[in-house]
Amino acid sequence: MTTNQRRGRLPHERDDHYMRLEGAQIVATKALLDVRENIRLAIEAQAMVCIYGATGHGKSLAVNASLRDLAPQQTRRIQFRARPTTPGLRLELFHALGLSGRPPHQNIEFDRMLREALEEPWVVVCDEAQWLSKLCFEYLRYLWDDADTQLTIIFTGGNGCFQTLQSEPMLESRVYAWQELMRMRLAEVRTVIPAFHPIWADADPELIKTCDLEAAHGNFRTWAKITHHLVSGLKETGHGTVDEDLLRWSYSKLRTR
């Protein structure tokens, strides 16, 4: 598949983990299982759902892993890193849906083309949806509202995504399910982290606790980052297992001023 054909598709499994952390496994956390169930119901109902929460809590991974199982062929992702305009959003959808030809110049024609394409049962994931303006949310609602489209929309993003959606009654009332991904509690960390990566499988539970309290704070991306440093640290030092010194060395790298 060429880069253009891959555009908008679900990422490869190898890209699930922070910096492609080798040996990392997807863990079926409670949050991930709830995301999967919400997405399953949303697809069934062709609804809009909103999965939100702070960065690093596992939103993108949970959504991607669930959709790889539930609707791998029908899913297209659109992602934003800066505020898109409505024309920018139209164009993103045009490419993500793999529409052929040139994007129409006239808005009316462009809207008709997208509505027609969305008569197929697509699942569109808007990741980092906190970047969407009210107008962009409105535009997606307009496509979703069309009687002939069969669209499921998964909004994923930081808390700004939740606030914008909540502040628009027209949108808020249409969202079928809301799910906030919180940081993992220590009890969950204790069971999840040993299954996440081999370096934690036989680690002293006290070390996992220390790491969570001092550095990771239940944030999955931080756990992945620390693990990444530790894997390098173990290679460099030739140590077989993580100890307290190596642990402190690794998470000292995370500190910001």
Ligand SMILES: Nc1ncnc2c1ncn2[C@@H]1O[C@H](COP(=O)(O)OP(=O)(O)O)[C@@H](O)[C@H]1O
């Ligand atoms: N359920 C999980 N199992 C294993 N690793 C996970 C899981 N959730 C998150 N991670 C790790 O945490 C990192 C950040 O997760 P991500 O989904 O990108 O967070 P968010 O989208 O909320 O910012 C992932 O790249 C992965 O390494």
Ligand SMILES: [Mg+2]
């Ligand atoms: Mg994300």
